[in-house]
Amino acid sequence: MPNIALIPGDGVGPEITDEAVRILEAAARVYGFPVETEIFDWSCDRYLAQGEMMPADALETLAGFDAIFLGCIGDANKVPDHVSLEMLLGIRVGFDQYVNLRPIRLYPGVPTPIRTATPESVDFVVIRENTEGEYSRQGGFFHPDADDGFAIQTGIFTRKGCERVIRYAFDLAEERKAAGYQGRVTNCTKSNALNYSMVFWDKIYAEVAEGHPGIQRDMALVDALTMWFVKNPEWFDVVVASNLFGDIITDLGAMLQGGMGLAAGGNIDPERRYPSMFEPIHGSAPKYTGQRRVNPIATIEAVRMMLDHLGQPEAAAAVGRAVAGTLEAGEIRTRDIGGTSTTDQVGAEVARRITEEQS
Numbered sequence: 001m002p003n004i005a006l007i008p009g010d011g012v013g014p015e016i017t018d019e020a021v022r023i024l025e026a027a028a029r030v031y032g033f034p035v036e037t038e039i040f041d042w043s044c045d046r047y048l049a050q051g052e053m054m055p056a057d058a059l060e061t062l063a064g065f066d067a068i069f070l071g072c073i074g075d076a077n078k079v080p081d082h083v084s085l086e087m088l089l090g091i092r093v094g095f096d097q098y099v100n101l102r103p104i105r106l107y108p109g110v111p112t113p114i115r116t117a118t119p120e121s122v123d124f125v126v127i128r129e130n131t132e133g134e135y136s137r138q139g140g141f142f143h144p145d146a147d148d149g150f151a152i153q154t155g156i157f158t159r160k161g162c163e164r165v166i167r168y169a170f171d172l173a174e175e176r177k178a179a180g181y182q183g184r185v186t187n188c189t190k191s192n193a194l195n196y197s198m199v200f201w202d203k204i205y206a207e208v209a210e211g212h213p214g215i216q217r218d219m220a221l222v223d224a225l226t227m228w229f230v231k232n233p234e235w236f237d238v239v240v241a242s243n244l245f246g247d248i249i250t251d252l253g254a255m256l257q258g259g260m261g262l263a264a265g266g267n268i269d270p271e272r273r274y275p276s277m278f279e280p281i282h283g284s285a286p287k288y289t290g291q292r293r294v295n296p297i298a299t300i301e302a303v304r305m306m307l308d309h310l311g312q313p314e315a316a317a318a319v320g321r322a323v324a325g326t327l328e329a330g331e332i333r334t335r336d337i338g339g340t341s342t343t344d345q346v347g348a349e350v351a352r353r354i355t356e357e358q359s
């Protein structure tokens, strides 16, 4: 029976986590698998009270679960972001969740600020490296208050780290091609300026591509890629990017999808040695805490991805249909996409559709 660790986190995290649980329970009931959840109050409030975001043995605790749902972390009025976010980055690295899987899809009926974005043109996946690169957190401050003070932040790109995530992207492109997609992996790079790390990354991309003759190679410098995302979103199938570049381009990707309230991601250990972690990619929006106004669709999409990962593809597909139906009908939607409904009203509507489809 899937056993899910829930980390609601900060700001609007608890209210969206309620919707994650609602959807999980509805899917479990309809598709006949028991599910258990346990809540961990790891957050900035805990930091203020106890001096740490999560206990020292947090990873050992989480290791006993099949998956993790993360609401959102961070509230800069309470704890500096680089301190609170160590928890998120620590779980990604500690559980070697080296793939950050971020689907970019525009559901029919959802308004987007980008004119080229239509449900037909926006349907791709970003594979973001999730354990090293620019996020390696190596460096230091040197006499930071002196006139000649400086800081160093080093990116670490290992052969193993680059190869495994690029391989994952190509394998995914093969799978998607079999399902009718274009069969293309776009290499998001910057090897014109980053003359060691990204040159190395490109070399490994080329090596992995050799083993996939049926998949089209493609490359775009990250700056140009942001332009192409807007100009020709239909070009993209699978995009593979380093940790920082993947972070940046997926916020733009979220706009193609209709906004941050719709974008979800999975932090995945493809080898399944550790639990994978699923989350909406938006922040904790502290100013909206408790107002039940944020869009829970990103959260529900994270649950959909989690169900897929847990070997419940039918339940996952049902969640997808219920989300699509809710968004297309358009009556029950939150303010970010032009409605007046509350977070829980949207969650209840998606749950209702999951349940009624089968009754």
Ligand code: IPM
Residues within 6 Å of the ligand: 085, 088, 247, 281
């Ligand atoms: C994300 C977030 C995080 C990241 C932050 C909160 C550290 O922006 O998941 O995209 O940069 O990875």
Ligand code: MN
Residues within 6 Å of the ligand: 247, 248, 251, 281
């Ligand atoms: Mn981000």
